[in-house]
Amino acid sequence: MKFNVWVLLKILAYIAIIMFFLFPIAWIFNMSFMTNEEILRKVPVLFYEPTLKNYIGLWKGEIAIEGFATMYVYFKQNLINSAILSVGSVSVTLLLGVPAAYAFARYKFKGGEDIAFTLLSFRFAPALLIILPLNLYFSKIGLYDSYFALIWVYQLITLPLLLWIVRGYFEDISPDIEYAYRLDGHSWFQSFWRISIPLAKPGIAAASLLCFIYAWNNFVFALILGSSQIQPVTVGALAFITASAIPYGLIACGIVVSVLPTLILALFIQKYLVQGLSLGAIKG
Amino acid sequence: MSYLNLENLSKSFKDDKVILNLNAKIDKGEFFVVFGPSGSGKTVLLRLLSGIMLLDNGEIEMDSQVINEFQPEERDISMAFQNFALYPHMKAYDNIASPLRADNKNIPDDEIDQKVKEVASLLKIEHVLNQFPKELSNGQKQRTSLARSLISKPSVVLLDDPLRNVDAKIRFEMRLELPRVLKEFNTTVIYVTQDFREAMALGDRIAVLYDGKFNDINSPKNIYQNPSSLTTAKLFGDPTINNFDANIKKQNDFVHVDVKGEQFKLKRKTDIQDGDCIIGIRPEDIILSNEPSENSIEVEFRTKTPLNLRIVFLVRLNNGLEFLCSTTEEESQLIDENKKMYISFLDEKSHFFDKETKRNLE
Numbered sequence: 045m046k047f048n049v050w051v052l053l054k055i056l057a058y059i060a061i062i063m064f065f066l067f068p069i070a071w072i073f074n075m076s077f078m079t080n081e082e083i084l085r086k087v088p089v090l091f092y093e094p095t096l097k098n099y100i101g102l103w104k105g106e107i108a109i110e111g112f113a114t115m116y117v118y119f120k121q122n123l124i125n126s127a128i129l130s131v132g133s134v135s136v137t138l139l140l141g142v143p144a145a146y147a148f149a150r151y152k153f154k155g156g157e158d159i160a161f162t163l164l165s166f167r168f169a170p171a172l173l174i175i176l177p178l179n180l181y182f183s184k185i186g187l188y189d190s191y192f193a194l195i196w197v198y199q200l201i202t203l204p205l206l207l208w209i210v211r212g213y214f215e216d217i218s219p220d221i222e223y224a225y226r227l228d229g230h231s232w233f234q235s236f237w238r239i240s241i242p243l244a245k246p247g248i249a250a251a252s253l254l255c256f257i258y259a260w261n262n263f264v265f266a267l268i269l270g271s272s273q274i275q276p277v278t279v280g281a282l283a284f285i286t287a288s289a290i291p292y293g294l295i296a297c298g299i300v301v302s303v304l305p306t307l308i309l310a311l312f313i314q315k316y317l318v319q320g321l322s323l324g325a326i327k328g
Numbered sequence: 329m330s331y332l333n334l335e336n337l338s339k340s341f342k343d344d345k346v347i348l349n350l351n352a353k354i355d356k357g358e359f360f361v362v363f364g365p366s367g368s369g370k371t372v373l374l375r376l377l378s379g380i381m382l383l384d385n386g387e388i389e390m391d392s393q394v395i396n397e398f399q400p401e402e403r404d405i406s407m408a409f410q411n412f413a414l415y416p417h418m419k420a421y422d423n424i425a426s427p428l429r430a431d432n433k434n435i436p437d438d439e440i441d442q443k444v445k446e447v448a449s450l451l452k453i454e455h456v457l458n459q460f461p462k463e464l465s466n467g468q469k470q471r472t473s474l475a476r477s478l479i480s481k482p483s484v485v486l487l488d489d490p491l492r493n494v495d496a497k498i499r500f501e502m503r504l505e506l507p508r509v510l511k512e513f514n515t516t517v518i519y520v521t522q523d524f525r526e527a528m529a530l531g532d533r534i535a536v537l538y539d540g541k542f543n544d545i546n547s548p549k550n551i552y553q554n555p556s557s558l559t560t561a562k563l564f565g566d567p568t569i570n571n572f573d574a575n576i577k578k579q580n581d582f583v584h585v586d587v588k589g590e591q592f593k594l595k596r597k598t599d600i601q602d603g604d605c606i607i608g609i610r611p612e613d614i615i616l617s618n619e620p621s622e623n624s625i626e627v628e629f630r631t632k633t634p635l636n637l638r639i640v641f642l643v644r645l646n647n648g649l650e651f652l653c654s655t656t657e658e659e660s661q662l663i664d665e666n667k668k669m670y671i672s673f674l675d676e677k678s679h680f681f682d683k684e685t686k687r688n689l690e
Contacts, residue, residue: 228406
């Protein structure tokens with residue numbers, strides 16, 4: 045390889061970018077193995093005795109901080125809530141969104157574009173604008189503080205996202221491939237199930253992952269529409285900050301744990317994100 | 329009694345009447361070629377027949393049964409798409425096996441396996457059965473798509489310009505091979521093309537599609553020698569047929585022609601009326617020479633160019649009328665462009681068309 049100034053600059057640029065994105069994560073990761081004292085030291089330490097105290101405390105739901113009373117957290121329940129809400133929302137979104145996306149991609153029907161755009165416009169609306177009336181409705185009809193209500197409201201975020209991404213993927217599949225399958229003697233539903241869906245799989249996987257992340261990271265809906273019984277980690281983490289203490293180590297530890305599911309999912313789905321599956325089967 | 333009856337088929341998209349009152353009767357086992365310029369609605373016609381598109385009007389009758397309302401999977405019609413339309417996520421083997429795996433067929437796996445191998449060997453693609461479509465060459469894709477359309481021995485096979493997207497060498501190979509392969513399956517074939525040579529090489533009959541309907545349905549030879557209209561005559565032939573407005577007058581075995589003041593005689597027996605018409609003469613029916621003969625006309629040399637192993641000359645009459653003349657390589661070598669040149673016309677080889685309707689007057 046020719047080693048010149050440009051290559052050097054490029055490497056420096058990469059390092060800068062990596063530092064920018066990964067350094068905070070590395071820092072948090074470190075923090076989660078430190079005691080509060082070590083974290084709060086004026087000159088940060090680079091070498092320390094790692095401790096699992098934070099993780100153990102998080103798991104047990106109680107942690108003793110020197111000089112303060114023991115703190116109780118419900119992080120485990122929050123994590124379970126997050127999982128229920130995110131998986132639930134993505135499942136509902138897939139069930140409703142994939143057929144809808146197919147319909148919008150393949151069939152021209154009256155008002156179709158308007159409906160699709162209206163769904164998209166849900167994402168323009170600031171959450172706070174709709175959350176107060178929703179809070180009132182949900183209290184009235186007894187949906188307040190239920191998984192069902194939150195999963196329903198999460199559709200405002202996840203459904204349009206999946207719909208518009210997957211629609212594009214369906215549009216990229218030549219209808220001739222589906223017709224060919226029908227002419228082979230298969231029914232419409234079989235061609236949808238065995239041809240369209242497998243071919244749109246990279247899109248569906250990518251959109252589901254994004255939906256999962258959005259649902260997992262959502263804060264404001266869960267804050268207002270549910271009590272601590274059903275609140276996810278994003279809201280639950282608020283409880284770490286109390287009048288008497290801010291246990292930074294515990295917070296860092298909570299962040300690391302709550303990032304893990306999304307990270308694992310992303311790694312798992314990555315292989316489905318491979319593009320270009322449909323290249324080569326169609327000419328012209 | 330014909331096997332496939334198309335009666336008054338019509339299909340339009342908004343104001344665009346693509347197919348308008350199209351009629352045809354196709355026999356069982358016939359190789360029926362639909363030929364037409366691009367945009368004439370050939371593909372739309374196949375889609376109507378296969379059930380991918382629904383008719384606005386008319387009736388498709390197959391084996392004495394009206395199939396207008398049948399879903400594509402119920403029609404026992406298969407189709408090879410121009411773009412191949414292979415399933416990208418399935419190997420060639422599964423692509424070909426797909427029609428046999430339809431629910432209502434219930435064919436055991438070993439029988440499917442045997443049939444796939446049979447048709448693959450017939451089309452010489454056994455060695456690529458384990459590959460995905462994107463790993464296949466265009467020729468192999470095309471053969472795979474053909475195999476898929478044939479394997480279930482459907483009553484009617486629709487081939488949508490299957491040789492369009494393959495290179496010239498494979499096209500030639502397939503043109504030789506297709507009739508043999510299709511004969512094995514003893515099925516009715518409707519073959520769409522926009523290459524008149526392909527149409528003439530393959531078809532039992534050719535239907536010429538333009539203006540939304542079949543304007544000629546005839547054997548390849550008859551269509552070429554006796555086109556029903558100037559449009560058909562122009563579509564068949566490369567270079568296209570020479571055509572010009574003229575005034576004609578019959579006299580014994582001759583037709584006296586007057587074109588913008590230039591006069592000549594054609595040896596031609598005909599019973600059409602004297603008067604104005606359009607005369608069509610194919611470039612290969614014109615004799616080019618440096619020596620004048622009886623009934624020849626002096627022309628001025630413009631240019632020449634090779635085309636399909638023949639040499640095409642462009643020459644001009646004194647009145648400005650231009651003629652394309654096609655000669656063999658050997659003939660062209662006998663002609664010296666720097667000397668005076670004359671053209672004459674082969675006996676009985678000219679066509680007369682109506683000035684308004686462009687229909688053949690005979």
